[in-house]
Amino acid sequence: MKTSLKPLLLSAVILPAALLATVISMVFIAFGLRALDTEFEERGLGIVSFLAPAAEYGLISGNRPALDALAFGVLEQRDVVAIAFFDAEVRPLVQSGRLSSTPQATLSEVNSPVILGKEGERMVLAAPVMALPLAIDDLMRDVAALDDTSRIGWTVIELDTRSLERSKQDMWFRTLLVTALALMVTAWLATSLAGRFSDVIARLAGAVDALRAGRLDIVVEEASDIRELRTLQQGFNQMARSISESQATLQARVDEATAQLAHLALHDPLTGLPNRRAFEQALDDAVILSRRAGDRDALCFIDLDRFKIVNDTAGHAAGDELLRQVGELIRKHVRASDHLYRIGGDEFVLILRGCGQEEARKIAENLREAVSTLKFDWEGTAFTIGASIGLVRILGEDKSAADILVAADLACYAAKKGGRNQVHEPVAAADSCD
Numbered sequence: 272m273k274t275s276l277k278p279l280l281l282s283a284v285i286l287p288a289a290l291l292a293t294v295i296s297m298v299f300i301a302f303g304l305r306a307l308d309t310e311f312e313e314r315g316l317g318i319v320s321f322l323a324p325a326a327e328y329g330l331i332s333g334n335r336p337a338l339d340a341l342a343f344g345v346l347e348q349r350d351v352v353a354i355a356f357f358d359a360e361v362r363p364l365v366q367s368g369r370l371s372s373t374p375q376a377t378l379s380e381v382n383s384p385v386i387l388g389k390e391g392e393r394m395v396l397a398a399p400v401m402a403l404p405l406a407i408d409d410l411m412r413d414v415a416a417l418d419d420t421s422r423i424g425w426t427v428i429e430l431d432t433r434s435l436e437r438s439k440q441d442m443w444f445r446t447l448l449v450t451a452l453a454l455m456v457t458a459w460l461a462t463s464l465a466g467r468f469s470d471v472i473a474r475l476a477g478a479v480d481a482l483r484a485g486r487l488d489i490v491v492e493e494a495s496d497i498r499e500l501r502t503l504q505q506g507f508n509q510m511a512r513s514i515s516e517s518q519a520t521l522q523a524r525v526d527e528a529t530a531q532l533a534h535l536a537l538h539d540p541l542t543g544l545p546n547r548r549a550f551e552q553a554l555d556d557a558v559i560l561s562r563r564a565g566d567r568d569a570l571c572f573i574d575l576d577r578f579k580i581v582n583d584t585a586g587h588a589a590g591d592e593l594l595r596q597v598g599e600l601i602r603k604h605v606r607a608s609d610h611l612y613r614i615g616g617d618e619f620v621l622i623l624r625g626c627g628q629e630e631a632r633k634i635a636e637n638l639r640e641a642v643s644t645l646k647f648d649w650e651g652t653a654f655t656i657g658a659s660i661g662l663v664r665i666l667g668e669d670k671s672a673a674d675i676l677v678a679a680d681l682a683c684y685a686a687k688k689g690g691r692n693q694v695h696e697p698v699a700a701a702d703s704c705d
């Protein structure tokens with residue numbers, strides 16, 4: 272099952288924190304309660320321990336008013352709700368406040384300050400009163416070590432334990448409050464930290480998805496205040512930029528290569544003129560335009576005369592150079608609107624746009640004249656060539672491009688047959704050279 276980062280981060284921080292806080296607060300409460308109990312008991316034992324020697328005189332002398340005054344003074348102490356003095360026969364002498372229990376049965380066993388027990392909201396404590404020969408100034412003495420005969424009575428006090436219970440409740444409440452506050456602060460910190468962390472990661476993940484989907488212009492904001500995350504954001508942007516630049520360079524190379532291939536596919540590498548394939552497309556277009564718009568175009572099929580001699584005498588390089596010069600020469604003698612092609616060997620074709628029969632004838636004658644008067648010099652040897660030209664009208668009404676090309680070829684052949692270096696036009700009515 273897939274899950275997102277934020278809840279994972281939150282549970283990774285909050286759960287251990289909650290567990291730790293619970294354990295710490297429970298330990299703290301356990302120790303705190305114990306300390307409160309101990310402090311309460313020690314305070315009670317302290318009171319009876321102080322009270323016993325103070326009651327010695329009253330018990331020996333049987334001076335009840337003195338014991339009353341003593342009891343009254345002790346009742347002023349916090350949580351003391353009852354006090355009683357008993358003589359050596361465990362008979363009550365003075366009692367102040369109402370005792371919740373009758374401790375006489377157990378008092379005879381009491382040889383030192385003790386907690387007799389807890390009754391409801393009361394804690395009962397007792398201490399023996401000893402007749403000491405010397406003034407009591409050392410309260411830490413072990414009275415139980417004295418002889419039983421020196422015990423002249425007991426003092427009993429009862430403490431109200433409700434303040435102890437309130438203190439315990441206070442402790443519970445404060446500890447739980449502090450724990451809850453600490454957990455809330457932890458949760459807030461964890462939420463904000465997880466938010467800062469997971470937001471950045473989520474945006475990076477989204478950007479990676481966009482990049483994978485082909486959006487190379489994707490950029491993430493470099494705004495994280497966590498150093499490592501900012502490094503990730505910067506790294507992603509640099510990576511996306513590099514990919515985008517590489518892709519652009521690659522695309523430019525592909526475009527350039529495609530353009531070169533397209534040019535090569537439609538051009539003759541020797542003369543730079545459009546080739547046979549380009550010519551066939553252009554002738555198709557011209558035929559269609561003739562049908563649709565009645566355009567008046569003409570086609571010249573030019574085959575050089577005695578070209579082979581140049582090749583055979585001066586070599587192929589000379590023949591190549593001559594083909595280039597003838598191409599240039601023809602281009603100079605036609606109008607900008609006309610289209611010249613080299614369709615193979617020493618064959619050139621010319622589509623004369625928007626050209627009447629008379630004008631076409633004139634152009635063809637000019638070309639023939641120009642080619643035949645061309646002085647081609649190769650390494651000191653001069654060559655002259657000629658041009659046999661077949662001239663036909665491009666009329667698409669009842670002829671296809673292929674028919675027109677064949678007619679032009681045949682017209683050119685007729686020019687050759689007729690003695691070379693001439694322009695041949697088929698009979699006007701048939702537009703063919705038969």
Ligand SMILES: Nc1nc2c(ncn2[C@@H]2O[C@H](COP(=O)(O)OP(=O)(O)OP(=O)(O)O)[C@@H](O)[C@H]2O)c(=O)[nH]1
Pocket residue numbers: 541574575576577578579580582586587588589590591594615616617
């Ligand atoms: N240098 C060079 N020669 C080529 C090229 N393409 C074809 N040729 C040659 O051109 C010649 C064309 O042959 P022909 O048309 O019969 O030669 P020609 O001397 O013009 O003959 P006629 O047309 O009857 O006058 C052949 O020898 C081919 O080898 C090329 O690209 N460069």
